[in-house]
Amino acid sequence: MLKIKRIKDGRKNVDQVKELLDSRSGDNLAKYRDVAADVLKKVKAEGDQAVLDYTSRFDGVEFDASELEVTEAEIKAALKEVDTDFIEALKNAAVNIEEFHAEQKDKSWQKQKKPGIITGQVCRPLKKAGVYVPGGRAAYPSSVLMTVIPAKVAGVEEIIMLTPPDKEGKVSPVILAAAEIAGADRIFKVGGAQAVAAAAYGTETIPGVDIIVGPGNIYVSMAKELVFGQVKIDMIAGPSEIMIMAEKDSNPAYIAADLMSQAEHDPLASSILVTDAPELIGEVERELEKQIEKMSKKDIIKESLENFGLMIEVENQKAAMEMINLVAPEHLELAVKNPFELLPAVENAGSIFLGEYTPEPIGDYYAGPNHVLPTNSTARFFSPLSVRDFVKYSGFIHYSKEALKEASGDVICLAEGEGLDAHANSVRIRKEN
Amino acid sequence: MLKIKRIKDGRKNVDQVKELLDSRSGDNLAKYRDVAADVLKKVKAEGDQAVLDYTSRFDGVEFDASELEVTEAEIKAALKEVDTDFIEALKNAAVNIEEFHAEQKDKSWQKQKKPGIITGQVCRPLKKAGVYVPGGRAAYPSSVLMTVIPAKVAGVEEIIMLTPPDKEGKVSPVILAAAEIAGADRIFKVGGAQAVAAAAYGTETIPGVDIIVGPGNIYVSMAKELVFGQVKIDMIAGPSEIMIMAEKDSNPAYIAADLMSQAEHDPLASSILVTDAPELIGEVERELEKQIEKMSKKDIIKESLENFGLMIEVENQKAAMEMINLVAPEHLELAVKNPFELLPAVENAGSIFLGEYTPEPIGDYYAGPNHVLPTNSTARFFSPLSVRDFVKYSGFIHYSKEALKEASGDVICLAEGEGLDAHANSVRIRKEN
Structure with a gap:
């Protein structure tokens, strides 16, 4: 009952x-955070060697650096191994996910406010994205689609997937099949905090990225929290x-x-x-x-x-x-x-x-719509994973000589009011020259 | 030379x-982080009393809780005290800032993919925003405009400004004037990590918020980092x-x-x-x-x-x-x-x-364009403060009975492939009923 x-x-x-x-x-996350911090420090300092050591210790697999990346042959084998119905279903899902996320694309724009004044913003994809995909029991190919496709739609140049190997040093064929369908560019067999560290700092073999997304265990979450600011992250799950x-x-x-x-x-x-x-x-x-x-x-x-x-x-x-x-x-x-x-x-x-x-x-x-979602009441302020996570913006401004002259009184007044006279000087010198 | x-x-x-x-x-941020963590813990547990204690200790001002909030009279007095040219220049700047940020507003949308299938996303303003404004030497009214106006344009219901008092328990009149022009709803005289704590957790007097933005000293930055996930923050400056x-x-x-x-x-x-x-x-x-x-x-x-x-x-x-x-x-x-x-x-x-x-x-x-910008090479992945920071999204989906039936084969296949048969069951039971 x-x-x-x-x-x-x-x-x-x-x-x-x-x-x-x-x-x-859990109230006491400190011990997980400490472990993750140690891993980050060691991978930052020692690169591949530290990644290989942790992979041996935590995943029980002895790799050398050349074995970290999944090969073309492994992907081909995986696609053959997976049931065709499952591949077909993944492909159908991928089409829907891509269609939905395409609507989230933002554009650069500029406005001429008046002659001589142009303002605008540039929207650009991030260059490299790291997508974490858990292994073992929680290996979900659907999450591969949901994390890789928005990056792809955003126009990210290189999408790097990180996922722990099993005891035989392999990655589940369904994960590889989903990565191929979604369009991941490179796949590395590394998990846990060491995967986050490698993606954040880069190693000899694994490229550093601009954003790390995707769910993981407590060590992955802690590591993501700790590297936030050195790279972008999606959310704390x-x-x-x-x-x-x-x-x-x-x-x-x-x-x-x-x-x-x-x-x-x-x-x-x-x-x-x-x-x-x-x-x-x-x-x-x-x-x-x-x-x-x-x-x-x-x-x-x-x-x-x-x-x-x-x-x-x-x-x-x-x-x-x-x-x-x-x-x-x-x-x-x-x-x-x-x-x-x-x-x-x-x-x-x-x-x-x-x-x-x-x-x-x-x-x-x-x-x-994306299934990577804000949990535990954070939907109050966080949003589903989206194309927006994989882009960045720059503002831009152009003033002509005349437009600057016209604005100069206000700008000098504000700068001097804040006690920043080198700011005022930079406008004044153009007005007076 | x-x-x-x-x-x-x-x-x-x-x-x-x-x-x-x-x-x-600085490489060694640990000591600042520890101080900020202590302040967060104490304010979370003790609320106003802790805020008042820290205000006494760090700002040298003895307040009771009723004195934490800036009054209508103080704002009126400030507006009279500040030079009219400066007020005018602030207002002109505010118009430009508002116009630019209005272009960043996103809309909710929905699409009927085919009869019986609707997907879309809702874009909504966050309910409450906390804007931190430094005091002392670095008190910049321009930053008040740059942080409050995007929140206002986004449609945030309540914008709460937090700024440390000077030794006399006052806030600089130019800051108050800028807050009034920008449209801050409530202003509290509290600074440092204790301000971040109060805004993140809420106290008897200071409302908890959904996002904390704005630059501050190292303790403010550390506190913002530590509360990230319990609230949203803008960036690590x-x-x-x-x-x-x-x-x-x-x-x-x-x-x-x-x-x-x-x-x-x-x-x-x-x-x-x-x-x-x-x-x-x-x-x-x-x-x-x-x-x-x-x-x-x-x-x-x-x-x-x-x-x-x-x-x-x-x-x-x-x-x-x-x-x-x-x-x-x-x-x-x-x-x-x-x-x-x-x-x-x-x-x-x-x-x-x-x-x-x-x-x-x-x-x-x-x-x-906003002047709160990603620093220290983080423009690689972070963006200027914008209206986007003050909104959140929800995805949504509607399938009709027939549409679900049509998709059910794929969904059941994917769910079973992931070993989640309660997921498969939830689709199957609707198909068979």
Whole structure:
């Protein structure tokens, strides 16, 4: 019998919800940070040799530097090894992802404000991007598509994938196939903090990059945090969550299935139902009991649901929306009849799934929007991974002699007001010459 | 006699340039980080009381909590106290800044891919923004405009300014006047790491925010780094720089003036001339000698130019552009006849000033583009502060029953390929029901 926490009168008890979500984040990250800092320092100083040492120690593989990069032959072999249906499905997903992200492209522009005054901004792709792809149990080819394709659409010149080797020194063929479909330029068999270090600083073999993106374990996250500022990073990922808003007529079987699909990721994942129909909660619970037995990851699902699952009763849809905005969930399903009417009221959510026939997996794999999302309430201020992450801007200005003369009074006044007379001098000398 | 380093054959010696720039960043930031971490912890736990304690200790002012916020009366008094010319110049600058940033606004969009499939993204302003404004010597009203106006244009609901009080418990009237013109909603007299802490966590008196922007001292920077992920931050600011590209006919008096205008900010600032006209370097040096004596900050200018100034000789314009892109300067002046022809070749620069009559101060104060810029070579991947910093995105998806059915084969295949059968189940149950 599943025991999932229930909260009545959700609006008054929002603190309880936030506490539950926060309790998933380890308080003491210092020890992981220290390990990551050591790895960064050593790789920065020793380059390839340090990368190879850590790969031996953490992945149990003895490489020499020439074996770090995945070869053309390995990629070809992988493409043959993977099921053709799976390749076809990846390709179809890639088309949707590319189409969606193409809409995010920004353009350079300039305006002539008046004769002699031009201002504008240049938007350019970053030159090199590093995409981290976890290995082992959490090796998801879909994440390869979701991280590589936005970089490709942005126009990044060289996309470098970093992923840990298995005990045999290999990378999963599905990962290699996805990398090939998405358009990664080079792939290196290196994982953990040492992969982040190599990408941030560059080594003899692995090129330094301008941005490092993609999810990873706690050491990867800590290393990304530590190199932020020396390179760009996408976001700090924490445990993930889904919130489903449902009503009296919503289908409890669908809701149960979707709560489980989030829960199967991780015992720390949180699956939350919020509804103004108290009777629905019991129906969903019965469906969970019924469906869970068939799931291969039922132990993880059970642990996740019992520790971090929540059933929240609210008095009406408005109260449900308030809860949602306070929680700022990574994934939000509006499993209701009028989802588009509610959309404008959603202030904080990473990705929004509208209507009963839009389950989260259609977004995880296929529809086009990115699945690398702000977790753990950070949708309040962070955004899904996008083409925007892979570009940079420069502002630019041109003033003619006459235009400068006209503006010079104000500029000199402001510069002198700030006590910066070399600033004033630089305008004055042009006016007087 | 000024002694400024000279580098010949710049392209071969780019490492020397990078080393000089890097040498400005203290290697041992750990002690500042530790102090900032202590302040964060205490403010998080104790709220206002900790803020007041630190304000007493670091700013020498005894406040009670009710005195932390700047009053309407103080703002009115400030507006009267400040010179009307200065107010007028601030207002003119504000108009230009607002006009430029309005072009950066992004829109929500949605597409119907085919009947039954809608994808899109929602772009929304962050709810609350915290703008840090340094006090004391580095109190620049222009920075108030540059940080508050983009937030305002983005549509941020509440803009909270944080700035340290002087020994009398006051904030400089020019700062208050600029805040009023720019449209800050509330102003608190709190500085340093305690200001960042209060804005990140919220206290009884100071509201927690979603993003903290603006330059500050080393403790502010460290605190911003440490709260990143709990809130958004703009960037990690380091020592600043200007690079001026000039040619045979460029006016040496203008170049000297602009090198000094960067140098007067900070002994750690770096002013670099790069040119294919060796004879120009001597002329600029003579102009520096001539102009420096009149500058009120001539000691800072001298220290900056002698320690971190550079005159770089290159063989041609192409080599100059290569140098520029390797350095990725915060400010770049193209003091040449054909600046717009060179613009497409600039890959890395925070803000670009085109032509001899566009000195950096016109951008610092007036033209419109932001002056909060990526420093210390981070223009390789970071961008100027912009409206983009004050918004967030959500992706969204809608599939009809039929559309889901059509996609279900691919999605189930991908989910099962990743071993996530609860994901497959969530699609299958809708198909079969």
